[in-house]
Amino acid sequence: MAYETILVEQHDRVGLIRLNRPQALNALNGQLIGELNAALDAFEQDRGIGCVVLTGSEKAFAAGADIKEMQVFSYPATYLDDFITSWERLSRTRKPVIAAVAGFALGGGCELAMMCDFILAADTAKFGQPEIKLGVMPGAGGTQRLTRFVGKSKAMEMCLTGRLMDAAEAERAGLVSRVVPAAELLDEALKVAKVIAGMSTHVAMQTKESVNRSYETTLAEGIRFERRVFQSQFGVADQKEGMAAFIEKRPAKFDH
Numbered sequence: 001m002a003y004e005t006i007l008v009e010q011h012d013r014v015g016l017i018r019l020n021r022p023q024a025l026n027a028l029n030g031q032l033i034g035e036l037n038a039a040l041d042a043f044e045q046d047r048g049i050g051c052v053v054l055t056g057s058e059k060a061f062a063a064g065a066d067i068k069e070m071q072v073f074s075y076p077a078t079y080l081d082d083f084i085t086s087w088e089r090l091s092r093t094r095k096p097v098i099a100a101v102a103g104f105a106l107g108g109g110c111e112l113a114m115m116c117d118f119i120l121a122a123d124t125a126k127f128g129q130p131e132i133k134l135g136v137m138p139g140a141g142g143t144q145r146l147t148r149f150v151g152k153s154k155a156m157e158m159c160l161t162g163r164l165m166d167a168a169e170a171e172r173a174g175l176v177s178r179v180v181p182a183a184e185l186l187d188e189a190l191k192v193a194k195v196i197a198g199m200s201t202h203v204a205m206q207t208k209e210s211v212n213r214s215y216e217t218t219l220a221e222g223i224r225f226e227r228r229v230f231q232s233q234f235g236v237a238d239q240k241e242g243m244a245a246f247i248e249k250r251p252a253k254f255d256h
């Protein structure tokens, strides 16, 4: 499929998606989200892909939903068309997805990054939920996911004032896993993604599912879920290979 608003590449077993609307700081419009969803579908179906990296440009991961497109939206059309639901396809990706964020990740851009499994940030990254300045509130998980990442006080301040958070603060607050120099961001993200893609893909997917379960259930239920999945992994060849490789002091060769 030919894309106009994203660039798609494959690096070994890693799928790379770059948001690419430079004239609008990668503002997210319907076309971009449609193309992003199609690229994610393709990577999900491709057995040759074990991990996905989502990134933007040096200046912006994404400066939010496209305000020029949204300006004319009406209610009840947003309700009838279920505006936003299809924008959350990223959060339903079963394979691991890393967000590599440089520059602005604002509004829907911050929400998109938070839908990924973890965020690697460049030292230039700036995160924020400035929707309130536009007379609306975050609509793609910002009030929920940001609160879980950074706690109520900081999330509330950011959503109520629109204040941006720089990379250092985002790391201290637990929004990002690590901060790296901007020039190294993509290489580092691809390196980490290749490590993940080298693992057993089904074990990586089940690990992701289990960590995500911790947000949606009680501790006891989550532990039970983890236990069942862990036990089932002894029925798959990758467990025999991984443990034999350790004992034989050689790299494991997983059956992806």
Ligand code: CO8
Pocket: 023, 024, 025, 027, 028, 063, 064, 065, 066, 067, 068, 084, 087, 104, 106, 107, 108, 109, 111, 112, 130, 131, 134, 138, 139, 140
């Ligand atoms: N939508 C449309 N166009 C945008 C957007 C945007 N969100 N952000 C920037 N642009 C455009 C500008 O209009 C400008 O275009 P032009 O040259 O034609 O005027 C171009 O990008 C460059 O932008 P600036 O000149 O403003 O660049 P600056 O470096 O001066 O400023 C900022 C950068 C601070 C990022 C500034 O552009 C800004 O404040 N942007 C808007 C940020 C914002 O409010 N984002 C929230 C949008 S609402 C939202 O995201 C709702 C979420 C809905 C769900 C999404 C699901 C994933």
